[in-house]
Amino acid sequence: MTNKKMHSRGETRPRRTHVPHRTWWSIVALVICMTLLAASLGGFFRVRxxxxxxxxxxxxxxxxxxxxxxxxxxxxxxxxxxxxxxxxxxxxxxxxxxxxxxxxxxxxxxRRRFLAWRDGKALYEVDPQGRIIAQVQTTHLPVIDGTQPGQTLPPGIVQAVRYAAETLPSAPRGDIATFHMDPKVGLVVVGRAGWQAAVGRGTPQTLVDRIAELSSVLGDPQVRQHGLRFVDLRLPTPFLRLAGV
The missing domain is CATH 3.10.20 (Ubiquitin-like (UB roll))
Structure with missing residues (x-):
């Protein structure tokens, strides 16, 4: 018969001590925080x-x-x-x-240097949104003259001037003398042939469409015959004043 070790009723068995999981996670989190704090104070997380x-x-x-x-x-x-x-x-x-x-x-x-702006005696180069990039002494970019509140040109005018400089010279008598901003009218384009075009103000697409309309006006047979003096492109149907009429 096998002898088994028996515990008397009065004998107390040893109990195991269990540390709750929450306590372990708290200890781990505390260690991590202390490690990060020490690293931070030691300069480990300073931008190098x-x-x-x-x-x-x-x-x-x-x-x-x-x-x-x-x-x-x-x-x-x-x-x-x-x-x-x-x-x-x-x-x-x-x-x-x-x-x-x-x-x-x-x-x-x-930033792309897109246009030049002469505000009084100062000459600036601006980006496609009309924001000033730098003041310059000379430029190879198209230049628009005129004053404007703030340090930004309207994007519509910037896009229209650049588009006009690239496309109008190919139209009959389309060579450009100047671009300028009129306080009341907005963008005005003056041709070397003596014509003036009131382009106005608006979104880039609106003003680019008006420049395209100006190119069509310059190519009109009647305009080519008599010559253009003035055109107002701000109206739904452009108003023309011919030179020889």
């Missing part, structure tokens, strides 16, 4: 490099102007970086990404 993505960019100047080197990566705000880089007018910032654990990437492209 700024990567600039884009073609033909002044990368060193962009990184310096971004102003994030040495900053804790968790406090880097893309909107603040974009505002700082707005001082570099030739740049169009696409986005700013924080790269864990200590980097920042800035996606940038150069």
């Amino acid at each position: 490099s700024v990567k600039v993505v884009g073609a033909s960019l002044p990368s060193d100047a962009v990184a310096l102007t971004a102003g994030v080197v040495g900053q804790n990566i968790f406090t880097v705000r893309s909107d603040q970086v974009v505002r700082r880089l707005a001082s570099m007018h030739e740049l169009d910032v696409q986005r700013v990404d924080a790269v864990f654990p200590n980097g920042v990437t800035v996606y940038v492209r150069m």
Whole structure:
């Protein structure tokens, strides 16, 4: 007969101590937080490099102007970086990404110099949205004269001037003398043949359509015979005044 170890009724068995799962997770979370805090205080999460993505960019100047080197990566705000880089007018910032654990990437492209604007004595080059890129002494771009509140030309006028400069010279007597902004009329185009066209104001598509209408007017047989003096393109049907009538 096998002897079995028997416990007397008065003997107390040892009990195992169980640590609740919640307690374990709390301990793990605390350790992680302390580790991150120590790393943060030790400079592990401070931005050490700024990567600039884009073609033909002044990368060193962009990184310096971004102003994030040495900053804790968790406090880097893309909107603040974009505002700082707005001082570099030739740049169009696409986005700013924080790269864990200590980097920042800035996606940038150069703004296209689309048109020149002479505001009094100052000459500026602007992008397709009419925003000033830089003040210049000379330019090879089409130039529009006139004053405009603020630092931006209306995009419709910018697009219309560029389109006119590219297309009107191929129309009969379509060579352009000047573009200017009239406070009351808006865009006015003056031809070398002596004609004037009131193009007005509007969206890019509206003003480009009016320039296309001007090209058609210049090609009209009656206009070619007598010559054009003035055309108002702001009306549903253009109003014409012929030179020889």
